[in-house]
Amino acid sequence: MPHGPEAPSPTAPTDVDLSVTLGRLQLPNPVLVASGTFGYARELASLVDLSRLGGILPKTVTATPRQGNAPWRTVETTGGMLNAIGLDNDGVDAFIECHVPYLASVGCPIIASVAGKTREEFVELVRRFDAVDAAHRPAAIELNVSCPNVSGGVDFGSDPALCEAVVRDCVAASDLPIIAKLTPNVTSIATMAKAAEAGGADALSLINTVLGMAIDWRKRRPLLANVVGGLSGPAIKPIALRCVWQASQAVRAPIIGVGGIANINDAMEFLVAGASAVQLGTVNFYHPTASMEVLDALPAALAEIGATSVSAIVGSLNH
Amino acid sequence: MTDRPALDATPLHAKHYADGAAFVSAPIVENVRLARDTYRLRFEAPAIAATITPGQFVMVRLAGIDDPLLGRAFALYDVSDDRAAVDVVYLAHGKLTTALASRQPGDRVEVWGPLGNGFDGDEREIDALLLVAGGIGYTPFLACGAEALGLKEYGLVGGVSDADDASPPQKTTRPRLAAKSVTFCYGVRTLDYLAGADAFRAAGIDLRIASNDGSVGHHGLVTDLLTQALEESSDRRRRVLCCGPEPMMEAVAEICLAEQVRCDVSLETPMACGLGICFSCVAKVKQPDGEWDYKRTCVDGPIFDASQIEW
Ligand SMILES: Cc1cc2nc3c(=O)[nH]c(=O)nc-3n(C[C@H](O)[C@H](O)[C@H](O)COP(=O)(O)OP(=O)(O)OC[C@H]3O[C@@H](n4cnc5c(N)ncnc54)[C@H](O)[C@@H]3O)c2cc1C
Ligand SMILES: Cc1cc2nc3c(=O)[nH]c(=O)nc-3n(C[C@H](O)[C@H](O)[C@H](O)COP(=O)(O)O)c2cc1C
Ligand code: FES
Numbered sequence: 001m002p003h004g005p006e007a008p009s010p011t012a013p014t015d016v017d018l019s020v021t022l023g024r025l026q027l028p029n030p031v032l033v034a035s036g037t038f039g040y041a042r043e044l045a046s047l048v049d050l051s052r053l054g055g056i057l058p059k060t061v062t063a064t065p066r067q068g069n070a071p072w073r074t075v076e077t078t079g080g081m082l083n084a085i086g087l088d089n090d091g092v093d094a095f096i097e098c099h100v101p102y103l104a105s106v107g108c109p110i111i112a113s114v115a116g117k118t119r120e121e122f123v124e125l126v127r128r129f130d131a132v133d134a135a136h137r138p139a140a141i142e143l144n145v146s147c148p149n150v151s152g153g154v155d156f157g158s159d160p161a162l163c164e165a166v167v168r169d170c171v172a173a174s175d176l177p178i179i180a181k182l183t184p185n186v187t188s189i190a191t192m193a194k195a196a197e198a199g200g201a202d203a204l205s206l207i208n209t210v211l212g213m214a215i216d217w218r219k220r221r222p223l224l225a226n227v228v229g230g231l232s233g234p235a236i237k238p239i240a241l242r243c244v245w246q247a248s249q250a251v252r253a254p255i256i257g258v259g260g261i262a263n264i265n266d267a268m269e270f271l272v273a274g275a276s277a278v279q280l281g282t283v284n285f286y287h288p289t290a291s292m293e294v295l296d297a298l299p300a301a302l303a304e305i306g307a308t309s310v311s312a313i314v315g316s317l318n319h
Numbered sequence: 320m321t322d323r324p325a326l327d328a329t330p331l332h333a334k335h336y337a338d339g340a341a342f343v344s345a346p347i348v349e350n351v352r353l354a355r356d357t358y359r360l361r362f363e364a365p366a367i368a369a370t371i372t373p374g375q376f377v378m379v380r381l382a383g384i385d386d387p388l389l390g391r392a393f394a395l396y397d398v399s400d401d402r403a404a405v406d407v408v409y410l411a412h413g414k415l416t417t418a419l420a421s422r423q424p425g426d427r428v429e430v431w432g433p434l435g436n437g438f439d440g441d442e443r444e445i446d447a448l449l450l451v452a453g454g455i456g457y458t459p460f461l462a463c464g465a466e467a468l469g470l471k472e473y474g475l476v477g478g479v480s481d482a483d484d485a486s487p488p489q490k491t492t493r494p495r496l497a498a499k500s501v502t503f504c505y506g507v508r509t510l511d512y513l514a515g516a517d518a519f520r521a522a523g524i525d526l527r528i529a530s531n532d533g534s535v536g537h538h539g540l541v542t543d544l545l546t547q548a549l550e551e552s553s554d555r556r557r558r559v560l561c562c563g564p565e566p567m568m569e570a571v572a573e574i575c576l577a578e579q580v581r582c583d584v585s586l587e588t589p590m591a592c593g594l595g596i597c598f599s600c601v602a603k604v605k606q607p608d609g610e611w612d613y614k615r616t617c618v619d620g621p622i623f624d625a626s627q628i629e630w
Contacts, residue, residue, distance in 0.1 A: 071589070076591075
């Protein structure tokens with residue numbers, strides 16, 4: 001960050017420490033982009049200065065290629081959208097061969113997102129990334145134990161014992177920091193957060209999409225080919241904030257807030273609620289430069305409430 | 320952003336990332352009714368106007384509101400003569416387009432583009448370019464026809480105005496559409512939906528109309544018009560470009576396959592981002608191994624060789 005010749009006042013925006021620590025993972029700033037909403041990053045290279053991001057989570061990869069669901073895969077709803085993409089991806093081998101070299105070259109931390117059908121598959125995926133040469137290794141791995149569109153996927157996200165076990169296995173299988181991404185589609189998010197923490201997760205990402213559906217009553221048909229899908233965007237922000245806050249009351253593990261974050265105010269709300277960092281998701285679709293705008297506005301927003309670092313405001317909610 | 324590995328050539332990468340795209344807040348210059356529920360929107364966006372080519376599209380979003388939330392794709396209709404503004408034509412029937420119809424000059428829209436591949440140019444001038452559209456699918460074809468007949472150039476790099484003689488506009492390397500004649504087979508529901516007929520005729524395009532109810536032109540299917548145009552031009556080098564409802568595009572693709580005429584279709588799959596990052600917009604595209612794979616229409620299309628589509 002450029003420092004002018006004149007000494008800035010204590011809370012001048014240039015004086016703010018944006019770095020964040022998530023367990024074993026260090027990030028230059030708290031503004032990340034969420035898995036499945038940023039492609040493989042190459043797509044946005046001309047609109048976003050990728051090197052400035054706090055981290056990029058490319059689309060979730062699975063052990064073998066998946067074609068994904070039939071269209072319609074997404075449908076807009078009031079203030080949000082439903083998706084049932086079905087983890088369309090070319091599999092981990094193709095990902096490492098085709099996308100990782102590019103991702104490793106962009107100059108910001110890359111957090112690979114993986115989803116397995118079984119505990120063994122999760123471990124196998126984590127090992128694949130662990131074995132990648134140092135120059136191409138991701139900074140961390142996010143376990144997508146919460147994808148609502150893949151049968152079997154959601155069990156790890158709603159059964160605390162399974163969740164703890166899969167996290168523990170993955171932590172043991174690699175030196176890479178492990179993040180568990182949780183679903184809001186549970187009775188108690190605090191219980192799930194505790195389970196992931198007990199498994200040894202370096203951090204928790206909250207939330208994945210909220211299960212929903214949309215129908216055309218005239219045709220009496222669902223609008224998504226998959227019938228149900230995951231709701232995202234501004235419509236789910238209050239749910240995500242609530243989950244982050246409840247989880248932060250229940251665990252010490254750092255939390256990454258995700259869900260409906262579109263601008264600096266949204267990002268600040270999550271930090272105050274208890275998130276150490278944030279991921280921008282759906283907003284990338286309709287305002288592809290949003291991550292840069294949030295990052296630009298962050299120092300002044302921190303300064304506005306007298307903070308000199310991001311960490312100073314994390315979980316600072318008065319209640 | 321230099322020294323990136325040259326991976327774009329691998330088959331898993333898409334062919335047309337939005338590398339030339341800009342994201343802008345654009346003032347509306349005009350928003351005028353052309354036909355029943357059909358409007359032409361002109362917005363000021365020199366960065367996009369300077370580079371967009373026929374068959375490419377932009378995403379348009381209503382600025383400052385969350386409902387509708389997502390942008391919508393609109394094909395390039397035309398670029399203003401001063402190359403500062405882009406025209407799109409839309410059918411006001413859903414959430415965003417109905418709201419858009421009441422927007423006034425000076426109001427802003429958020430726009431990103433140019434997006435997608437656009438129509439391939441012709442390395443060698445063809446004899447007869449046959450354009451086929453159903454309904455609002457007609458929008459890409461004014462620019463196609465104008466370019467093919469040499470009336471207008473699209474895709475000049477750098478936004479240099481033609482008046483600026485000191486620095487002649489730098490051309491992109493993309494070959495132009497080039498044809499001796501352009502015939503446009505245009506299917507509409509009824510006469511009141513017929514839009515842009517004067518503009519097509521003024522460009523010297525041979526306009527042939529079909530309507531569902533016979534209220535204008537041929538009473539019947541637009542494919543009847545295509546079959547006739549193909550018969551008339553059977554001894555000439557031809558090429559077909561098509562956009563419209565999927566059953567119509569499939570029928571056109573079949574006719575062209577039987578006639579062994581190259582046919583490109585512009586797919587209108589629902590899109591959420593237009594940029595390749597959401598994986599909403601997939602279509603079944605045939606692969607070299609004979610199987611099909613879902614491809615993202617926004618970054619691998621929206622123009623596809625019709626024979627490659629698994630309908
Ligand atoms: C490459 C490309 C180019 C395009 N070019 C043009 C163009 O030049 N001009 C143009 O007008 N359009 C064009 N389109 C289509 C355009 O992007 C929009 O889809 C279209 O304008 C409708 O947007 P809307 O917000 O008005 O309708 P929406 O509200 O999004 O609805 C669109 C349709 O979806 C269905 N639908 C959505 N939600 C529901 C629901 N809850 N219940 C029942 N049905 C529902 C309905 O059939 C409805 O008519 C293009 C699309 C693509 C992909
Ligand atoms: C189209 C789409 C695809 C998604 N794909 C994934 C995915 O592959 N893996 C994952 O962990 N989350 C995926 N998500 C969830 C997002 O990462 C995020 O958790 C969620 O959308 C909430 O954030 P948002 O409201 O900012 O979008 C997807 C979301 C959308 C809208
Ligand atoms: S519209 Fe988002 S990937 Fe094509």
